[in-house]
Amino acid sequence: MTAPFFKYGAFGDETSLVIAFVIGIGFGFFLERAGFGSARKLVSQFYLNDLAVFKVMFTAIVTAMLGVTYLSWLGVLDLSLVYLTPTYIWPQIAGGLILGVGFVVGGYCPGTSVASMATGRLDGLAFVLGLPAGTLLFAELFPLIQRFYDSGGFGQRTLPDVFSLPYGVVVFAVVLMAIGGFYGASLLERRFGTER
Amino acid sequence: MMRWLSALTLNQKLALLALTLGVGALFISPTRGGAVSIEPDELAAMVQKEVDHVTADDLADWIIQGRADYRLIDLRDEKAYAEYHIPGAELVPVAQLPDAALARNEKIVLYSDGGIHSAQAWFLLKARGYKGAYILLGGLDTWRDTVVYPVLAENPAPDQAERNAKLSARAAHFGGAPRAASAVVASAPALGSTPAPGSTAASASAAAPGSTPAAPVPMPKVQAPGAPAAATAAPAARKKKEGC
């Protein structure tokens, strides 16, 4: 086991910040490649015109998921050292719904808004400026919502844990679901699509 | 077959690749560290350099400071654990160690009564790639003798007096009390009975090893005063959150 390199002490915090920057470049590059610097492209997902958001997101998920699975099986990557955000089901459901509403209202998500701002979109910039406002509001309201925020905690849980299935079976299920989804997406686009 | 493959569109080829890898995933399971590998040279060097252990003094300091960056594992059985365990220790009998949910990058301090089980457990963890396994040097015996019932120097010089005061305070923190050096007991009071802090151990001569103490002195209750509260309050502020 040699990876994750950082967790095995291959380099220090300062270097990790440089790496963060480099990885961020890759992230931003592919977001823009996919057209996610454009609010129009992004919201087309929710009007069923253009389901690129679904395609890109799930392709990325499947790619990384298969990569992690195989690297871990080969003994190269120690999965237990990869950070897994603990599950807090109630605030995550509520937060997810709010995120969805914000996505439609604003036309971006936090990552894509930065990409959008970088390519000159003023609405992307407006969205980016809205982010700290929302975060500040949350912080100020935190004493009131803290109980809810910490409710429904189940620790680090994976889908294999929850469904008591072997890891590989869940991986396979996700791949199937993604491919099925991609096929369904192409059908929807043919029906409702306006290619941009 | 080849003709069929080349007739597929790019998207279809990608889908086929994904499907193949997905099916492959059915037959493999990511090793969450099942394999065992031993690097004798590395292990021997670690033992030589003494990077494999943590002293009782260090551990006592960590507990008092409320540090939360390590896990303390008690390797004994339930009964022994119930009678007394170092504050913050989790009970994981040696046999259950492989299955315990220990992460490889955590600092794990192992202790048992003396040092044998903890040394064996250390080896077990190291062989399975746990980078942060440490032995509490001397185990509970040394913990008892240096932290809970420390020996104070008689007729202390000024700096010794200060050290004595620190040791006494620390011992009190853990519900114990200091012993005077002159009152050399063959063994310090047994750990594991109801407390009555403040009384010093009955004295006995240095003689017979294995002679039982004159009066078994109260051993601190399982929760050392203040420690658990401090341990839980501090961690939240200590580290920056790792999140998305």
Place this chain on the structure above:
Amino acid sequence: MSSNTDTLASSWSGAAERDAAAAHARSAPYSNPYLAGIGLGLVLLAAFVVMGRGLGASGAVGSLVAWLVHGVAPEHAMSNGFLSGYLGDGSVHPLKAWLVFEVLGVFVGALVSGLLAHRVATVVERGPRVTVGLRLAMAFVGGATMAFGAALARGCTSGQALTGGSMLNAGSWATMMCIFGGAYAVAWFFRWQWK
């Protein structure tokens, strides 16, 4: 590359469709989404392998806000249960955070891709029935809403859906489904922004 005030001026006068179309005509077509997705997935995988963590965005905003509030009212920041997490024990500057640097990289990477594809333009993306001012206001409100939701869910689409999704994190999948669910639920009510 066409960032200029003309484009902006004509947006103000309402010819949104025209300049968007003009900008689009100059630009390269978007990538095959599956290829872009693979690229994104490999970047994510690299993060897992090199750092043992995934991607994110909303956390960087948390660091920023924590730093700003701390600058103005340090006591308040340190005692706030949410912000204090981004401040730690004060020994490390809150902006020296992995996500902050990652987000800076996102900016650069998107700019590079945009330049290569001639897709950098000062425009306001909006539908024909919406003024620039209204669209900017909606974008701002949307951003604030998403930030609130992301704080609650402990991540946004990058951190929860993308990263957590690939790690088969149960909470992340729940969050992801709620993001899509919430968005689809209200999409119809906001279609005037685009149609």
